[in-house]
Amino acid sequence: xxxxxxxxxxxxxxxxxxxxxxRVQNELKDRNNELWLSPVSAWxxxxxxxxxxxxxxxxxxxxxxxxxxxxxEAPVTHEIVAMAHDLPLxxxxxxxxxxxxxxxxxxxxxxxxxxxxxxxxxxxxxxxx
Numbered sequence: 367x368x369x370x371x372x373x374x375x376x377x378x379x380x381x382x383x384x385x386x387x388x389r390v391q392n393e394l395k396d397r398n399n400e401l402w403l404s405p406v407s408a409w410x411x412x413x414x415x416x417x418x419x420x421x422x423x424x425x426x427x428x429x430x431x432x433x434x435x436x437x438x439e440a441p442v443t444h445e446i447v448a449m450a451h452d453l454p455l456x457x458x459x460x461x462x463x464x465x466x467x468x469x470x471x472x473x474x475x476x477x478x479x480x481x482x483x484x485x486x487x488x489x490x491x492x493x494x495x
Contacts, residue, residue, distance in 0.1 A: 380433055393492060
């Protein structure tokens with residue numbers, strides 16, 4: 367399975383793995399699965415850090431580089447941008463739009479605990495429950 371981690375899942379997997387369900391933990395550890403990360407998640411982490419909403423050890427940019435090193439980088443393409451714009455989401459969070467569109471365009475499964483992103487029709491999701 368090709369798994370795109372939502373930003374909070376990525377952070378939890380590194381800093382608070384007990385917040386992940388047993389199923390999500392197992393899927394993230396399964397070497398047959400590919401773990402993907404969008405640059406949008408790196409951007410979101412840097413914003414959260416700058417606002418003081420999360421704590422990171424050391425320099426934030428270095429933390430992001432180290433934390434993303436073991437994952438495949440999802441591109442941000444024109445097709446993804448267009449789909450992010452067109453998604454029928456009930457909220458306007460740009461990061462959520464980009465992550466959902468990335469999963470849809472690249473055929474990835476979005477791993478999330480965000481109820482607003484679960485059950486989006488043709489976008490595969492793995493719920494952290």
